[in-house]
Amino acid sequence: MVKKNLPLIEKENKYFCHGDLNLGNILSERKNIWIIDWELVHLNNFAYDIGYLWTNLWEAKKSFRRELIQSYIKHLKGQKLLKFKKIFPVVVSYFSLGGIGHKEEGEKNTALDKRRSFYSSLFKNCLDFNKLIKV
Secondary structure (H helix, E strand, O other): OHHHHHHHHHHHOOEEEOOOOOHHHEEEEOOEEEEOOOOOOEEEOOOHHHHHHHHOOOOOOHHHHHHHHHHHHOOOOHHHHHHHHHHHHHHHHHHHHHHHHOOOOOOOHHHHHHHHHHHHHHHHOOOOHHHHOOO
């Protein structure tokens, strides 16, 4: 999957990305939203930040993750949507491998097992975009 989509990924590494987009870096008040903490900003593909955010919501309800990704997808049209469907699984597989292998200091085994199970499930479904976004 990575090798097949590598030319596309290299071509698409032209967008400013936050690099650490998580709920702790998103502030909101009514209809205003601010993204803070831009110290890891870099050029990457347009699926990177949404992939980072989405994969780090492993403790959230499936419905929340599904709604997040569906609301992002509905704003993509034509070629952009097709590119996203190719790039997003590669991004998710990258974050999944990191999530499977990482252990937080002081993390209890039950939380570790739950997180590793989630990331393993993402990794197993990376070859099928529609299955992946339902994990």
